[in-house]
Amino acid sequence: MNEWLDPLLLSRWQFGLTTIYHFLFVPLTIGLVTTVAIFQTAWYRTNKAKYLQLTHFFGKIFLINFAMGVVTGIVQEFQFGMNWSDYSRFVGDVFGAPLAFEGITAFFLEATFIGLWIFGWDKLPKGLHLATIWLTTVGSIASAYFIIAANAFMQNPVAYQINEVKGRAELTSIGELLTNPIALAAFPHTIFACFMVSAGLIISVAAWHLSRNQHLETMRPALKFGLWMMVIAGALTTLMGDQLSLAMVQAQPMKMAAAEAMYHTATGANASFSVFTLGTPDGVSELFSIRIPYLLSFLSTHTFDGTVEGINNLQEQYVQLYGPGDYAPIIWVTYWSFRWMIGLGLAHIMVAVAGLWFTRKGKSPRTWMWKIAIWSFPMSLLAMSVGWVFTEMGRQPWLVFGLLKTADGVSPNVSGLEILISLIAFTLLYGALAVVEFRLILKAVQKGPDDAPVPDPVSGEIKQTTTVY
Amino acid sequence: MELNILWFWIIAAMFIGYFVLDGFDFGVGMSLPFLGKDDTDRRVLINTIGPVWDLNETWVIVAGASLFAAFPEWYATMFSGFYLALLLILLALIARGVSFEYRHQRPELKWKKSFDAMIVVGSAVPALLWGVAFGNVVRGVPLDADFNYIGSFFDLLNPYALLAGLTTMLLFFTHGVIFVSTKTEGDIRVRARSLAIKSGLVTIVVAASFLVWTTLAYGTLASGILAAVAAVTLIAGYLANLRGNERTAFGLMAVTIGFAVLTLFASLFPDVMPASNDVANSLTIENASSTPYTLQVMSWTALIAAPVIIGYQGWTYWVFRKRISRSHIEAAAH
Numbered sequence: 001m002n003e004w005l006d007p008l009l010l011s012r013w014q015f016g017l018t019t020i021y022h023f024l025f026v027p028l029t030i031g032l033v034t035t036v037a038i039f040q041t042a043w044y045r046t047n048k049a050k051y052l053q054l055t056h057f058f059g060k061i062f063l064i065n066f067a068m069g070v071v072t073g074i075v076q077e078f079q080f081g082m083n084w085s086d087y088s089r090f091v092g093d094v095f096g097a098p099l100a101f102e103g104i105t106a107f108f109l110e111a112t113f114i115g116l117w118i119f120g121w122d123k124l125p126k127g128l129h130l131a132t133i134w135l136t137t138v139g140s141i142a143s144a145y146f147i148i149a150a151n152a153f154m155q156n157p158v159a160y161q162i163n164e165v166k167g168r169a170e171l172t173s174i175g176e177l178l179t180n181p182i183a184l185a186a187f188p189h190t191i192f193a194c195f196m197v198s199a200g201l202i203i204s205v206a207a208w209h210l211s212r213n214q215h216l217e218t219m220r221p222a223l224k225f226g227l228w229m230m231v232i233a234g235a236l237t238t239l240m241g242d243q244l245s246l247a248m249v250q251a252q253p254m255k256m257a258a259a260e261a262m263y264h265t266a267t268g269a270n271a272s273f274s275v276f277t278l279g280t281p282d283g284v285s286e287l288f289s290i291r292i293p294y295l296l297s298f299l300s301t302h303t304f305d306g307t308v309e310g311i312n313n314l315q316e317q318y319v320q321l322y323g324p325g326d327y328a329p330i331i332w333v334t335y336w337s338f339r340w341m342i343g344l345g346l347a348h349i350m351v352a353v354a355g356l357w358f359t360r361k362g363k364s365p366r367t368w369m370w371k372i373a374i375w376s377f378p379m380s381l382l383a384m385s386v387g388w389v390f391t392e393m394g395r396q397p398w399l400v401f402g403l404l405k406t407a408d409g410v411s412p413n414v415s416g417l418e419i420l421i422s423l424i425a426f427t428l429l430y431g432a433l434a435v436v437e438f439r440l441i442l443k444a445v446q447k448g449p450d451d452a453p454v455p456d457p458v459s460g461e462i463k464q465t466t467t468v469y
Numbered sequence: 470m471e472l473n474i475l476w477f478w479i480i481a482a483m484f485i486g487y488f489v490l491d492g493f494d495f496g497v498g499m500s501l502p503f504l505g506k507d508d509t510d511r512r513v514l515i516n517t518i519g520p521v522w523d524l525n526e527t528w529v530i531v532a533g534a535s536l537f538a539a540f541p542e543w544y545a546t547m548f549s550g551f552y553l554a555l556l557l558i559l560l561a562l563i564a565r566g567v568s569f570e571y572r573h574q575r576p577e578l579k580w581k582k583s584f585d586a587m588i589v590v591g592s593a594v595p596a597l598l599w600g601v602a603f604g605n606v607v608r609g610v611p612l613d614a615d616f617n618y619i620g621s622f623f624d625l626l627n628p629y630a631l632l633a634g635l636t637t638m639l640l641f642f643t644h645g646v647i648f649v650s651t652k653t654e655g656d657i658r659v660r661a662r663s664l665a666i667k668s669g670l671v672t673i674v675v676a677a678s679f680l681v682w683t684t685l686a687y688g689t690l691a692s693g694i695l696a697a698v699a700a701v702t703l704i705a706g707y708l709a710n711l712r713g714n715e716r717t718a719f720g721l722m723a724v725t726i727g728f729a730v731l732t733l734f735a736s737l738f739p740d741v742m743p744a745s746n747d748v749a750n751s752l753t754i755e756n757a758s759s760t761p762y763t764l765q766v767m768s769w770t771a772l773i774a775a776p777v778i779i780g781y782q783g784w785t786y787w788v789f790r791k792r793i794s795r796s797h798i799e800a801a802a803h
Contacts (some may be wrong), residue, residue: 067570070523077533078555081548085617088548092541093759100538100767103531104774111527112785115520123788147528168541171759172768217644411549413617422556429560440574469515469573 001207005416008407011083019392020073020385021430024268025069027384030140030191031198032062035229037133042129048453050218057218057449058202063118064440068433070111075426081417087399087409092169094171095150095159098178102146110139117454144194145187152183154400155391156251162403168401181247188392195233196348199214200380202226203355203373205445211370215448223359223436230352230376237345242299249300249308254318254327255394257311258334264310271297271308275339322402329396337390346435476539477741479771481734483535487528488599488637488730489644489723492524496645497636498565498592501585503664504649506577510657511585512798515569517652520789524568524782526562538767541740542616542757550610550618551602554625558595565591596641597634602624604633607687607733609745616742618753629682634681639672640729644722648707651715654794662710666717669707675711676729683736692735697721698720699728 038058043051047388077099080088088095092102113135120129142250159176160169167265171177204221209215247255257263297306311328318327355373360367395401399409495622497518505511517604518525537544546669548555564587608629643665650661688696706721737743741757744750758764 047637063570064574067567070526071566072525074530074562075559077530077537078559080537080547081533081544082552083549084553085545085549088541088545089616092537092544094762095540096534096544096759097763099534099764102771103527103534104770104778107527107530109523111524112782115523116785116788118790119520150515154524171763171766311740336493349507367707411545411552411617413613413619414549414552416623418552421553425556429563433563436567436571440571443574469512469519469569 005420007414007416007419008410010416010419010423011410011414012406014083014426015079016392017093017423018079018389021070021434022069022076023385023388024381025065025072026393027064027194027197027381028065028201030067030144030194031196032201032282033133033137033140034195035198035225036062037130037204038225040133044126049315050221053218053449053452054165054222057444060444061201061441063203064437064444065287066114067212068437080424083411083414084399084409085411085413086406090168090404091153091254091400092168094157094169094177095153097171097174098125098146098150098271099154102143102150106139106143106146108139109139109141111134111144113139125196141191144191145183146204147185148187148190149178149180152180152186153177153394156180156182156247156421157400157403169400176283176430182244182251185240185244189237189244190231192237193387196230196237196345197377197380197384199226199229199233199352200348200376200378203230203352204375204377206412207373208369208445211367211374217452218449223355226376227352227355227359230348231356234345234349234352238349241342241345243303245299246302252395253309254311254314255329255334257309257314258329258331258394259338259390260296261309261331261335262296262308263308263312265313266296266310267307268297269293271295271306273299295443310466317417325405327397329394334390334394337386337393341387341390342385343381344386348383349382351376470726472761472768473539474526474682475768476535476758477734477738477754480536480539481730483532485727485730487525487532488641489726490525490528491522492637492641493648494518494598494647495592495596495641496643497649498645499587499596499642500646500649500664501589502659504646504657504661505585509795509798510579511581513575513653513657513793513795514649515572515588516793517649517799519569523566524785526566535767539764540741540752541753541759542752544669546616546618546742546752546757548604549588550612550620551605551625553597553622553676554602554735555649558598560596561594561605563593563769564588565595569710572578593638595636598636600634601630602778603637603733604630606742607633607683607736609743609751611746612742612744612750613751614750615748616757619746629686632675632679632682636676636702636729639668639675640722640726643668643672644719644726647710647719647722650710652792653721654792658715658792662713664713665710666707667746669710673703673707676700678724681733683732687736688732689735689738695728695732695735698731700724702728715719740742 036055039051039055039058042048043195075380087253089224113132116124117132117136119130124132147439157169158180159171161172162168202222202227206219206226209219210223223274228430245256272291275290275292294304296308299305300306302309311331315327319325348391351372355365355369358369397405397407399406482665497514501511501514533544537625543632568584568587568591569734572581572588575581602625605625605627610618610624610625613619646661646668650658650665651793653661677700680700684693700722703725706718708720709715711722739754740751741754742752744752759767
């Protein structure tokens with residue numbers, strides 16, 4: 001067979017491409033809907049025009065982004081059956097349930113109330129209208145929970161038994177499935193990271209306007225809000241990331257070893273964390289590295305004399321357990337994605353702390369500081385993306401850890417040519433939409449918030465008109 | 470009743486929900502070249518479904534996920550077997566969805582028109598292909614012993630399935646145009662009603678032939694009765710529209726779509742995906758379903774969630790019950 005038409009390779013590329021793309025929009029949706037709800041609540045309680053302006057301004061950016069998250073999400077759900085039918089047959093009894101819950105409880109809620117929010121400004125009482133954006137928030141966050149619970153089953157299968165006759169995994173406890181330790185740590189880690197992405201957007205936008213000395217009335221409070229949100233969400237993301245790595249070491253020790261490119265089991269001071277390695281991170285030769293002793297031991301076990309297993313030792317164990325094969329993921333991918341995720345995450349917290357310091361008591365930072373702040377949004381999105389690349393690539397060669405290899409999950413009857421066609425179609429359409437989306441968001445950002453609305457002279461109320469397509 | 474029988478009908482109900490609701494969205498989308506004389510008209514049309522298209526589309530996500538959870542083998546066979554058809558549906562749904570949100574972002578007419586074209590194509594393609602897909606499910610497709618589809622994309626384009634696709638497309642078109650007449654006022658309402666009178670005749674002829682073919686080739690007594698009900702409500706809907714009872718006509722169109730889907734599911738039962746080459750390879754509600762435990766968990770969830778979902782979705786339609794006219798669009802123009 002022509003190696004370019006290998007269905008497995010093409011399906012993996014397509015899943016990777018469409019998932020990474022989908023997850024550029026979702027974090028912003030989850031983070032921004034929460035932010036918009038907070039701004040609208042502030043307006044509801046204080047009746048200050050600036051909060052209404054911020055609600056509309058970030059609401060507009062949210063909506064441009066929201067549509068992309070919705071339509072690219074349908075692809076995700078269809079792809080399990082289209083490209084990974086043997087996987088679907090194997091896990092459907094377990095994996096399907098959280099997906100169905102997601103649809104029934106979360107997506108309906110989100111999709112219904114977002115329509116009410118967009119079109120309901122002049123049709124619903126103020127308080128009820130505020131409730132619609134909060135219900136949209138609940139829906140989008142709940143959907144994240146179910147999808148992460150489903151993903152956690154792939155990282156750390158729980159609550160199942162294998163039916164040999166049918167050749168599939170069968171659910172034994174829905175409670176256990178939804179309280180998978182990986183899900184319990186990955187969910188808050190991901191949600192707080194989503195808040196970091198939306199904080200990043202607010203910081204970028206506010207910094208851009210403030211560096212031009214415009215829209216001060218709205219952008220000053222927005223910047224402050226964004227900086228605080230980044231610091232708090234950043235701290236919580238770090239904390240939950242720590243919990244996640246503890247759970248991960250238990251469930252997938254190979255992933256932690258691969259994150260460190262650590263070939264040999266190490267204990268205590270030797271279980272060091274390499275901040276930077278020059279040379280070949282495949283472990284063949286090391287030219288130069290900066291290492292922090294004990295840190296890896298601490299990250300993996302929360303003790304300074306813990307033992308962290310190496311790739312070679314795990315490989316031997318897995319060959320005995322699962323038969324011959326290569327059980328390590330691609331080391332340079334896991335090594336560097338892990339570092340970029342942590343590095344960018346910590347950099348964001350530092351930038352935000354510095355931002356709070358340099359803007360204290362109405363002080364104005366220097367030009368170069370604004371220039372750094374403007375990078376908050378793209379960099380926080382990158383951190384989010386490489387985090388998921390690490391999680392998913394670090395799971396390889398498994399599709400469901402210990403149960404089903406990626407190579408065994410692909411649809412046996414879909415040809416390489418068909419997948420090549422779909423891969424090209426998605427790439428072209430997604431590429432074109434990315435350009436349109438980017439330009440629209442940029443335009444909305446540069447335009448800035450609309451002028452403060454004029455209250456009714458008699459009642460003092462601010463009248464709202466509905467957005468119309 | 471066995472839970473897999475229950476879930477067979479719940480899946481049917483979810484696809485009825487999807488086709489009745491997103492069906493009129495597709496119809497409104499396809500009607501743009503017929504009813505949208507200028508940009509204001511087209512905005513009126515799009516705004517009739519503006520607040521609800523997203524929740525309507527969500528029905529297919531829920532139906533798909535429920536299919537995955539309740540009948541994993543059915544989901545896997547159908548989605549991998551109809552690979553290219555589903556790809557086209559996905560591309561169309563993406564194009565349609567973003568166009569609703571993007572068309573009003575810039576004032577240039579050229580910008581709007583290109584997104585309007587994407588809405589038309591993005592509505593017509595799924596309206597046609599969902600029919601083709603379900604036509605093939607009812608007709609049966611060649612499956613191997615592992616339940617994998619072994620035909621080609623072009624095998625799916627057989628006369629029966631194409632007639633099924635034409636039926637769904639015309640049903641959705643007329644359904645959507647009648648929806649427009651219930652949701653607008655003025656000239657566009659009058660034109661929508663008379664367009665539905667014309668398209669309704671074609672729809673009756675095509676849908677009736679499809680229902681007769683289904684009943685004769687694949688039907689049972691039960692599916693025949695359901696098909697007859699669908700035909701009667703379709704004609705009754707047509708007459709109601711002729712007399713100017715737009716809302717009654719719309720309700721009857723929704724009932725027609727519901728009974729048409731029931732006809733297909735009743736023809737299938739107890740198969741879910743019959744194999745045309747060897748009966749032994751057919752997927753049935755027995756060999757395609759999840760375990761009783763999983764179905765039980767899902768049943769409780771659906772039982773608790775259904776009244777809540779129907780409640781808030783119904784309320785949404787009530788909030789947006791008012792008719793839309795050109796003056797609304799002009800007043801909100803910015």
